[in-house]
Amino acid sequence: xxxxxxxxxxxxxxxxxxxxxxxxxxxxxxxxxxxxxxxxxxxxxxxxxxxxxxxxxxxxxxxxxxxxxxxxxxxxxxxxxxxxxxxxxxxxxxxxxxxxxxxxxxxxxxxxxxxxxxxxxxxxxxxxxxxxxxxxxxxxxxxxxxxxxxxxxxxxxxxxxxxxxxxxxxxxxxxxx
Numbered sequence: 001x002x003x004x005x006x007x008x009x010x011x012x013x014x015x016x017x018x019x020x021x022x023x024x025x026x027x028x029x030x031x032x033x034x035x036x037x038x039x040x041x042x043x044x045x046x047x048x049x050x051x052x053x054x055x056x057x058x059x060x061x062x063x064x065x066x067x068x069x070x071x072x073x074x075x076x077x078x079x080x081x082x083x084x085x086x087x088x089x090x091x092x093x094x095x096x097x098x099x100x101x102x103x104x105x106x107x108x109x110x111x112x113x114x115x116x117x118x119x120x121x122x123x124x125x126x127x128x129x130x131x132x133x134x135x136x137x138x139x140x141x142x143x144x145x146x147x148x149x150x151x152x153x154x155x156x157x158x159x160x161x162x163x164x165x166x167x168x169x170x171x172x173x174x175x176x177x
Contacts, residue, residue, distance in 0.1 A: 001108065002033075002066065002069065002070040002073060002095075002105075003020065003033060003035065003108070003110075003113050004113045004116060004117065005066035005070070006035045006066060006067070006070065006093055007020065007035065007113070007117045007126075008117065009066060009067075010035065010037035010039050010091070011039075011117065011121050011124055012039075013037060013039025013040045013041070013091065014039045014040050015037035015038050015039035015090070015124060016038055016123070016124060016125060017037065017038050017124070017125045017126075017127065017142075018035065018036070018037045018117070018124060018125070018126050018127070019034070019035065019036040019037070019126075019127045019128075019129070020033075020034070020035050020110075020114070020126065020127070020128045020129070021033075021034040021035075021128075021129040021130075021131070022034075022107065022110065022129070022130045022131070023130075023131045024099065024107075024130075024131065024132045024133065025099070025131075025133060026099055026100075026133055027133060029098055029099045029100055030079075030096055030097070030098070030099055031079075031096070031097040031098075031099045031104065031107070032094065032095070032096050032097075033093075033094070033095045033096075033097075034092065034093070034094045034095075035092070035093045036090065036091070036092045036093075037090050037091055038089075038090040039090055039091060040087070040088065040090075041085045041086045041087045041088055041089050041090050041091055042085040042086075042087065042091060043087045047083060047085050050067055050083060050085075067081070067083070067093070070093075070095055071095070073095075073097070073104075073105055074095045074096060074097050076101075076103040076104075077097045077098040077101035077103050077104045078098045078101060079095065079096040079097040079098055079101075080095070080096055081093065081094070081095045081096075082094050082095075110128070110130065110166065110170065111162075111163045111164075111166035111167045111170070112163065114126055114128050114139070114162070114166060115159045115162050115163045115166070118141065118153050118154060118159065118162065119154050119159050120154070121154075122152050122153060122154035125140075125141045125142050125145070126139070126140075126141050127139075127140050127141075127142075128140075128166070130169070130170060130173060131173075132173045132174065135173050135176060136173070137166075137169035137170060137172070137173050139162070139165065139166055139169070141153055144162070
């Protein structure tokens with residue numbers, strides 16, 4: 001849910017491309033989640049307080065818990081969260097977890113996370129890269145768009161296909177033959 005929340009923040013920031021890189025490195029006992037976007041970015045003063053739950057750009061409520069909860073989840077495992085952003089250029093959030101820490105939350109269903117963002121935001125592209133101990137899987141929706149030409153990625157048949165494609169790719173990473 002943390003990753004979905006940050007990706008939705010990217011959409012709200014006007015991103016056309018969201019990058020999600022998950023690196024599971026059991027040898028160094030690290031899980032790293034990196035989310036980048038080409039959205040509107042944040043100015044320096046907002047960036048300094050962005051993980052404060054009472055600092056938000058929302059007008060519908062006065063709290064924004066996404067980044068503060070993601071940071072707390074990482075810190076609970078001995079990890080950390082860093083944010084780089086530049087107004088007009090985009091944002092990069094990197095969260096590092098101790099992989100085998102008892103308090104590390106499960107990664108969750110990344111296929112569902114990626115396709116949920118795509119299904120509600122047909123004009124956004126996602127570059128999803130997942131590494132497990134050096135093996136990798138990549139989905140770049142820009143490539144899928146080129147192949148499908150005029151077909152919307154948010155259509156139910158395409159979302160179902162993308163979900164299965166991601167699940168199969170991750171299964172191959174976890175169980176190499």
